[in-house]
Amino acid sequence: MNQTFSKMKRVHKIEELANKTVVFDFEGTLLRSASLFPYFMLVAVEAGGLLRSLILFLSYPLVLLVGEDQLGLSIMVFLTFFGIRKDTFRIGSAVLPKFFLEDMAEEGFEVFKRCEKKVASSKLPRVMVEGFLKDYLGVEVVEARDIKSFNGYFLGMFENWKENKTPLYEAKQDTDNNIGIVGSHIEYIGQELFPHFKKVCLKLSCEERRNWHVLPKEKYPKPLIFHDGRLAFRPTPASSLVFLMWLPLALFLSIFRFTFGIALPFNVSAPILAFSGTRTTLSRLHYPLSLIPNEKKQKGMLYVCNHRTLLDPLYIAYVLDQPLSAVTYSLSRFNELVAPIRTIRLTRDRDRDRETMDKLLSLGNLVVCPEGTTCREPYLLRFSPLFAELTDDIVPVAVDVRVSMFYGTTASGHKCLDPFFHFLNPNPTYSIKILERLPPSQTCHEGGKSRIEVANFVQHEIGNALGFACTSLTRKDKYMILAGNEGVNGESCHNCH
Known part of the structure; x- marks a missing residue:
């Protein structure tokens, strides 16, 4: 009876939050996990390296002993941030959003989205949470502490609240509309806010939080298309x-x-690689004659694939057991030297690149990745239409990669290490689907289609084969998003141009 009454009372409080300005506790309201250690470990690995992450891990028993809330939190902040450059720190917007979303509770998010205006309170440093809360959740003001810095480097110590210089929420003047403070800890919100809000505290027990459900991807407030960092696990x-x-x-x-x-x-x-734990699966349509190029044009076959890692062309050459050339934009010199297939660097000058690719096709088979950059999530970036002008002998290839520990791609790290990180995984899996060659009606020369129409058709074919969503995002968009300059939402498959 008491539990029923408590639930009814909580539902009434939640309904009271609708269309109001609410101050909420980020960790206690939206995250399922009660521990902050994984987020500091992510920063330690990505920004500080292996030694720093090892020190943080070995210190965790001490953090548990003194408690994560105050002294333990200060210990983790110091070990994670001391000596890290401030101006190049992009982990809060490029790495952590993926893990925040994967830890978000559906129940907490349902309450959160009812609120008209939101002010977030967080125990985590501002540099870790502000980008996510504003970009993904639409929070207007984040009340969190800054980390002291000196000469461009973090000192690993919190600023005092009086020194923090965080903007107090402007809506506090409208006291009639400021109705709620939600969560399990409120002590980190500036005390000046308290008199301006009617407190509606929804404290949740650890048992209740354990029963929360993970927020499904289709309910994400914004599609997670781009993210950086090497760790693929929490x-x-x-x-x-x-x-x-x-x-x-x-x-x-x-x-x-x-x-x-x-x-x-x-x-x-x-067989040797399979014995070591790698997996490669190949599926192809049973039309071997369709893979024979048109002899009249005396050109090789053009294989067009989506881009998951730098190893895509290599795996395609292996599974086809055919000599292939590959064109790249940003392959490192080291990887060019050791690649077992011919790789040609493009210049991003359309006329020069077209001439280069046309010459390579006249010498044999060619594989291209028209996305121009890798994408980890189940999305396809916009296909550059240059390939469609070269030949009508086009074979789409759908590529997918499964990893459990490390990502074999990076936007800000050393690209020459990408293959090594891919092979660091216990069981990295490559799945390759050789699709049917484009019918003449869907080509430029024989079918009369525009190069953009051909590029979109190939993108849709690969997207359908993989179950990926198409977007109109480009390589430039990816790097601008991960660099923090601007963000762009993905569009549906039907709007690809």
Whole structure:
């Protein structure tokens, strides 16, 4: 009876929050996990490296002993941020949003979206949460503490509230409309706000939070299309222990896989790589004659694939067991030197690139990735239409990659290490689907289609084969978003141009 009354009372409070200005506790209201350690571990790994993450992990028993709320929080902030450059810190907007969204509770979000205006309170440093709260959740003001800095480097200590210089919420003047303070801890909100809000505290027990459901991706307030960072898993204390124990073996395994993969023919290296834990699946339509190029044009076949990692052209050459050339934009010199297939660097000058690709096609088969950059999530970026002008012998190839520990791509790190990070995973999986060659009616020369129509058709075919959504985003959009200059929402598959 008491539980029923408590639930009814809470529902009444939630309804009271509708169309009001609400101050809410980010961690206690929206996140399922009660521990902040994984977020600091992410920053330590991505911004500080292996040694810093090891020190943070070894200090966690002390953090538990003193408590995460105050002294333990200060310890994690110091070990994570001390000595990190301030002006290049992009993890709060490029890495953490993925993990915040994956930890978000559906129940808390349903309450949150009822509020007309939101002010967020967070125990985490402002530099970790402000970008996510404003860009993804539409929070107008974030009440969180800044970290002291000196000469462009973080000192790893919180600013005092009086020194914090955070803007107090302008709506506090409209006291009749400011109705709620939601969450389990409010002590981190500036005390000046309290007199201007009617307090409606919804404190939740640990047991209740454990029963929360993960927010489904289709309910995300904004599609998660781009994110950076190397870690593909949430580094809880248990998973961090597994990660640190796996690394010595992973380093040996990565070098072993990389060396055998580039030094031996595919029919020899494939069984060895499979024995080491890598997986490659190939599916193709049963029309081998359709893969024979038109002899009248005396050109090779053009394979057009989506872009998941730098290894895409290599895997396609291996599974087809055919000599291929590949064109790239940003392949490192090291990777160019060790690549077992011919790689040609493009210039982003349309006429010069068209001439280069046309010449390569006259010499044999060619593979291109018209997205121009990699995308980790189940989305396809806009396809550059240049490939459609070269030939009508076009074969779409759908590529997908599954990893459990490390991403083999980066927007801000060292690209020459991408293949090594891919092979650091215990069981990296490549899935390749060779689709049917484009029918003549969907080509430029024989079918009379425009190059943009052909590019969109190929994008849709690959998207349908993979179950990915198409967008009109480009390589430039990706780097602008991850650099923090601007963000663009993805569009539906029907609006690709």
